[in-house]
Amino acid sequence: MNEIGYHSVDAGGIELHRLHRLFGKTVAVRDVSFKVPPGSVFGYIGPNGAGKTTSMRILATLDLPTFGDAFVDGFSVIHDPELVRRRLGFMPDAFGTYRDVSCAEYLDFFARAYGLVGRQRAQRLQWVTDFTGIRDMRNKPISGLSKGMKQRLCLGRALIHDPEVLILDEPAAGLDPRARIELRKMIGNLAAENKTLLVSSHILTELAEMCDRVGIIEQGRLLATGTVEAIQQAQQQTREVTIRVLSDTDATLAILDAEESCGRVIVDGRLLRFEFHGDLDAQAQLVAFLVRSDCLIAEVISHQKSLEDVFLQVTEGLVQ
């Protein structure tokens, strides 16, 4: 089928181009641009109110940008919303289920709503129930499902029309560890089937294991994008070091204060905690220097910042 529309330069996947969204004087999304290549999983991370859901709603054609444009599988959400909807599966943070409806009826309804008919609908229903593992629950009312099963059902709904692009808003919120692991597996399987996924969360560790790349957003601004490792490395030049000194702590403190690579030194009895800006070699040299300066060091504890620390470091915690 030859479809004419506003295409992005790089067809396929997801692209946000200088996206802005203003609600009165409040800027929800401010000049956000990034690309998610086809077949990859992009994690969209930010605290509550950072602008994740607003950007996702724009991608899902539920809202319009004030400025800029977004493309799904190459089609503009402004100019070709109909074409975007055919290619997009959207799973909002709320379940959005109906009363007095069984799982099979729920999926069947959405299959009809996406225009699937006859055998094609039956095949997709079969595939979705198998993929999400709700085959045995087909005839159960939705009201009787657990949170994890409802989440699977909603993922099934988003997948019912076999979309190229999937947008999942906080899919793991409120799930128990087992359900999270299973969700992670399902996302991995979808990526293996060359689907493009945009997954949001406010927990970096949750996304780190399932995403190829992540973007950190706060107050509507995209603060960092790249692989989790790259962001971690960029932010982790700072290590947290704790040393136990048996000699005079004041003398050690004076040395540390004089060092440019050391900051935020806290004295706690014989323990000195400080931030060290540098790699492991530089840290070893510092310890050697302290020893040469007659500091009796009994213990050195050094650790990299966790993903959570990185997230806290990148974001300023302005919006909660």
Place this chain on the structure above:
Amino acid sequence: MTAAFQPEANPTSTDTDLASKWIRRLQFAEAKCQSIGDALNPILVKETRQALKSRQFLVTFSLLLIASFGWSVAGSLMLMPSIYYSPSAPTLLVGYYFLLAVPMLFVVPLAAYRSLAAEIDDGTLELLRVTTLSPMQIVVGKLCSAMLQMMLYFVALIPCVAYAYSLRGTDLPSLIVLLGIVLLAAVQLTIVGLFLAPMATGRAG
């Protein structure tokens, strides 16, 4: 002389042919039904499934049946013995008319209103908006589902109306006009209900 082979008429094979013929006919009918079902508005299908399983429909439908049966018995006894020699339809019809008016003019429009309001409140309208359904299809689907429920209430009361008609005292055109008026009023009220649903107080701002 060689005679052409003439198979004996086998009653079992004839039965099999007949059975396979019927199977083909049924398969054809099923395929037709399925294609009709596919052509229906998805909202109509979903709403009808949902409504027919709801407690509200079950209670209203049961009450309508019980009340119409009760009025048939009570009205007939009330009209005794004149029911045997004078036209008695109007009295009974007035009762049936009021019985039908309750679900048609109150229950169904209110259910349509609540259905659309719940779509907005529960966030399911957004899910519908990301499908290929148009807003017009969503609203028309809700209206058609309400009309289908009206038809079910209507059909449930037809035996009673037929009974009243057999008691003489009314003509068919008057009956059709009266029932048409209640149907029209019910459809209009349902349209008003659907119109008001997005404007409920909680969502006005």
